[in-house]
Amino acid sequence: MFLVNDFIALLAANLILTQALGTSTIFIASGSRRKLVFTALVITLFTTFGAAAAYAVDRFLPSQYNYLTLLCYTAAVSALYVIFLVLFYFISKERFQKIRRYIHISAFNCAVMGTLFTISGRASEDPALMNIGSYVFAGLEAGVGFVLAALILSAAFHKLNSAKVPASFRGFPAMLVYLGIISMAVWALK
Amino acid sequence: MVISPVIICGDTLRNAEALAMAFTSITLLSVLISSFTPKKLPYAVKIIIYAVISSLIYIPVRMAAQEFFPGIITRIGIYFPLLAVNSLIVVQTETKFFRMKRLKMIPTLLFYVAGFDAVILITAFIRELLAYGTINNRMVDADTLISGLSQPFGGFIFLGLLCGLYRALRSLFSSEPATERE
Numbered sequence: 001m002f003l004v005n006d007f008i009a010l011l012a013a014n015l016i017l018t019q020a021l022g023t024s025t026i027f028i029a030s031g032s033r034r035k036l037v038f039t040a041l042v043i044t045l046f047t048t049f050g051a052a053a054a055y056a057v058d059r060f061l062p063s064q065y066n067y068l069t070l071l072c073y074t075a076a077v078s079a080l081y082v083i084f085l086v087l088f089y090f091i092s093k094e095r096f097q098k099i100r101r102y103i104h105i106s107a108f109n110c111a112v113m114g115t116l117f118t119i120s121g122r123a124s125e126d127p128a129l130m131n132i133g134s135y136v137f138a139g140l141e142a143g144v145g146f147v148l149a150a151l152i153l154s155a156a157f158h159k160l161n162s163a164k165v166p167a168s169f170r171g172f173p174a175m176l177v178y179l180g181i182i183s184m185a186v187w188a189l190k
Numbered sequence: 191m192v193i194s195p196v197i198i199c200g201d202t203l204r205n206a207e208a209l210a211m212a213f214t215s216i217t218l219l220s221v222l223i224s225s226f227t228p229k230k231l232p233y234a235v236k237i238i239i240y241a242v243i244s245s246l247i248y249i250p251v252r253m254a255a256q257e258f259f260p261g262i263i264t265r266i267g268i269y270f271p272l273l274a275v276n277s278l279i280v281v282q283t284e285t286k287f288f289r290m291k292r293l294k295m296i297p298t299l300l301f302y303v304a305g306f307d308a309v310i311l312i313t314a315f316i317r318e319l320l321a322y323g324t325i326n327n328r329m330v331d332a333d334t335l336i337s338g339l340s341q342p343f344g345g346f347i348f349l350g351l352l353c354g355l356y357r358a359l360r361s362l363f364s365s366e367p368a369t370e371r372e
Contacts, residue, residue, distance in 0.1 A: 017342075018342060019194065019198060019342065020194040020197040020198050020342055020345065020346065021272075022194070023193040023197070024193050024194070028277070028281070067249050068249070070245045070274060071242070071245040071246065071248075071249070074241050074245040075242070077241075078238040078241065078242070081237075081238065082234065082238075104233070104234070105281075107237070108237065108275045108280040109277070110194050110272045110275065110276075113271065113272055114268055114272055117268035117271060118268060121267070121268060166358075167361070168358035168361065169354035172350075173351070174350065174354075175350075176193075176346050176349050176350030177346070177347050177350035177351065178350075180343045180344070180345075180346030180347035180348075180350060181343070183346055184338075184341075184343035184347075187341060187342070187343055
């Protein structure tokens with residue numbers, strides 16, 4: 001029962017299904033199951049480490065300069081982008097050509113930036129969440145939620161793109177309706 | 191594609207007007223200024239420069255939006271800054287716009303932006319009418335309300351249906367068949 005409760009909580013906190021964050025990215029990556037899952041995993045890295053950087057920005061940026069938050073988050077994600085590119089290059093030079101595509105797709109998008117702003121918003125409403133542990137955990141949770149949504153989409157990807165679906169609705173429109181139905185189920189769980 | 195603001199905030203015409211204004215200014219200015227970035231720079235460096243340029247342009251656009259749409263910016267919340275990291279700026283610039291000559295790029299970009307604005311305004315008009323029974327916050331004589339259209343799932347489903355309908359109409363009036371991917 002504990003696991004079921006956790007699973008429901010994870011679904012209800014899912015940023016794609018409840019806030020539509022990262023929908024564009026998930027569609028760009030939906031060309032193949034492998035690409036979708038790899039993109040989701042790299043996005044998890046960005047949301048987790050990005051959340052730690054967002055904590056530093058929220059902690060040290062004076063409130064009168066809050067219009068600079070986006071710029072600071074962009075700088076933080078840019079730094080992570082470069083770090084991940086360099087890191088993956090040294091981990092495996094042979095696979096770097098393939099891996100770097102996922103890093104390019106995952107760095108600047110609504111999934112990562114939206115997660116950082118959502119975590120920051122929650123922390124400003126509840127000061128108890130204003131600590132690095134809460135930020136990193138929320139970033140990891142958002143990333144896992146993205147992986148979950150990617151798996152849900154990849155399960156139906158081929159059927160939604162098959163000839164059985166009318167040509168006008170094949171692909172993108174069918175995937176939107178499909179995500180809408182899953183989102184409705186999650187909304188009912190909340 | 192900039193789907194999330196359309197799905198979440200595109201449920202009233204007032205929100206849609208604020209988003210369309212911000213998207214138009216941020217995207218047009220960011221892509222035009224970014225087009226002067228040296229092409230020889232590594233891909234990752236160029237993407238970072240584009241993201242920083244759009245984040246800088248976001249600052250005066252937000253200030254202007256607070257003057258023109260007081261209250262709406264708070265309601266739109268996190269979706270407002272997300273316009274600055276839209277895929278037209280950070281993805282399509284390199285794959286599409288900057289491969290064109292500037293004279294061809296500008297009208298193409300204008301059509302892309304106008305397309306987004308048209309979609310969010312039409313979607314918001316219909317969703318507001320059917321979900322709340324209002325048009326631009328003015329009550330209209332609507333007998334049946336579908337409150338689910340104001341929810342995220344309503345946005346997903348409605349946008350999907352609208353996209354399919356558009357493709358069907360386009361294939362009716364043109365010789366090309368309905369495409370599988372946009």
